[in-house]
Amino acid sequence: MHRRTIEYEVINAYNLFDPCQTALLFPNQARHSRRFIVVDGNVDALYGQSIRAYFHHHGITAKIFTFPSGEENKTLEHYLSIARALDSFPIHRRDEPVIAIGGGVLTDVAAFVASTYRRSVPHIKVPTTLMGYIDAAIGIKNGINFNGNKNRLGAFEPPQRVLLDRSFLKSLPRRHILNGVAEIIKLAIIKDPGLFDMLEMHGAPSVLNSFQDEPGGALLDRAIGGMLEELEPNLYEDELARKVDFGHTFSYGLETHHEAHLLHGEAVLLDILLSCLIARERGLLSPEENARIFTLTFGLGYELDTCLLDPHLLLESLEERTYHRNGLQRVPLPHGIGGCVFANDIQPSEVENAHQNLIHEMVKKNERVY
Numbered sequence: 001m002h003r004r005t006i007e008y009e010v011i012n013a014y015n016l017f018d019p020c021q022t023a024l025l026f027p028n029q030a031r032h033s034r035r036f037i038v039v040d041g042n043v044d045a046l047y048g049q050s051i052r053a054y055f056h057h058h059g060i061t062a063k064i065f066t067f068p069s070g071e072e073n074k075t076l077e078h079y080l081s082i083a084r085a086l087d088s089f090p091i092h093r094r095d096e097p098v099i100a101i102g103g104g105v106l107t108d109v110a111a112f113v114a115s116t117y118r119r120s121v122p123h124i125k126v127p128t129t130l131m132g133y134i135d136a137a138i139g140i141k142n143g144i145n146f147n148g149n150k151n152r153l154g155a156f157e158p159p160q161r162v163l164l165d166r167s168f169l170k171s172l173p174r175r176h177i178l179n180g181v182a183e184i185i186k187l188a189i190i191k192d193p194g195l196f197d198m199l200e201m202h203g204a205p206s207v208l209n210s211f212q213d214e215p216g217g218a219l220l221d222r223a224i225g226g227m228l229e230e231l232e233p234n235l236y237e238d239e240l241a242r243k244v245d246f247g248h249t250f251s252y253g254l255e256t257h258h259e260a261h262l263l264h265g266e267a268v269l270l271d272i273l274l275s276c277l278i279a280r281e282r283g284l285l286s287p288e289e290n291a292r293i294f295t296l297t298f299g300l301g302y303e304l305d306t307c308l309l310d311p312h313l314l315l316e317s318l319e320e321r322t323y324h325r326n327g328l329q330r331v332p333l334p335h336g337i338g339g340c341v342f343a344n345d346i347q348p349s350e351v352e353n354a355h356q357n358l359i360h361e362m363v364k365k366n367e368r369v370y
């Protein structure tokens with residue numbers, strides 16, 4: 001049991017690089033102080049000038065390390081290249097935090113470097129993707145892929161601050177917006193029927209305008225509130241039955257095997273739909289509730305490739321996650337929209353059946369127009 005008191009701030013801060021904004025200067029605003037900043041390559045191309053101008057304006061010496069984007073770069077080699085660059089730029093190890101600006105890959109790698117460099121220096125996370133905004137950046141986990149396994153090396157280390165600026169989402173490609181929306185759908189189904197209603201009402205237009213309007217902002221605030229509510233009492237995952245693992249059982253195998261084809265959120269969404277079909281067969285979801293979930297999902301514009309769904313891979317993934325969860329499946333299944341139960345007895349035949357039913361749903365979808 002971890003007894004350390006953890007405190008960090010998750011703050012909404014629009015237009016972070018406006019010179020009047022001071023959220024990024026925490027905790028040391030003194031001119032001539034230093035910052036080591038790791039920035040995703042695509043984000044650097046889009047916002048690098050504003051980032052440099054911002055720190056220059058505040059008289060802060062900023063060393064910008066540009067990190068090549070993509071899951072394939074979440075490696076030990078890239079971890080080491082950041083660590084080497086950090087080691088050659090001596091920051092004050094208590095009040096000059098490392099700043100990570102980018103998607104979930106970047107914040108995971110940069111936070112892992114900060115967590116391990118000199119036995120941990122503080123770090124600030126600035127998510128620039130919806131996946132980072134809703135999930136990857138707001139918790140305390142970080143890491144890199146290793147030995148063919150996702151996130152096999154990493155740490156639980158709280159950031160000093162997380163700064164949420166949804167103006168970054170304006171430049172995010174639609175596929176990556178939908179990638180993050182999968183984590184919102186997850187929360188809505190497993191714990192928050194009000195969020196589900198909001199998604200039904202405002203989800204599709206919010207995707208189209210990249211969450212820049214007010215219903216979209218309120219939707220994001222509610223999803224983040226829900227995520228933090230789940231994470232806070234269980235930051236170190238002492239409790240292994242976690243609602244936030246809904247959609248994270250079969251997805252592990254899918255995204256590990258199809259890294260080039262599937263984004264994390266896309267794999268999570270396929271898992272959510274399979275899990276809902278298992279729940280329907282168990283009488284945990286009514287056919288009407290199940291239909292609402294499929295109508296919502298398909299109406300948002302996902303392009304899902306069911307050819308990637310191989311029942312053997314799904315069962316292997318269930319086995320791997322059972323090992324990861326200390327020998328029990330602990331698979332979160334929806335119980336009505338907004339409720340959750342944990343299953344420890346999912347049978348191979350149920351997974352195979354759900355796989356067939358999902359293919360059937362996709363065929364029906366392709367015959368309809370949304």
Ligand SMILES: NC(=O)c1ccc[n+]([C@@H]2O[C@H](COP(=O)([O-])OP(=O)(O)OC[C@H]3O[C@@H](n4cnc5c(N)ncnc54)[C@H](O)[C@@H]3O)[C@@H](O)[C@H]2O)c1
Binds near residue numbers: 104
């Ligand atoms: N630590 C956690 O708790 C946690 C939780 C969920 C996911 N994750 C991790 O997050 C990673 C996925 O994160 P992701 O989906 O953000 O992927 P990503 O970091 O690869 O970013 C996706 C793409 O968007 C680009 N991009 C980033 N911001 C942009 C912007 N504002 N405008 C235009 N392009 C932009 C990036 O360059 C990249 O090409 C996975 O490695 C996953 O394991 C971690």
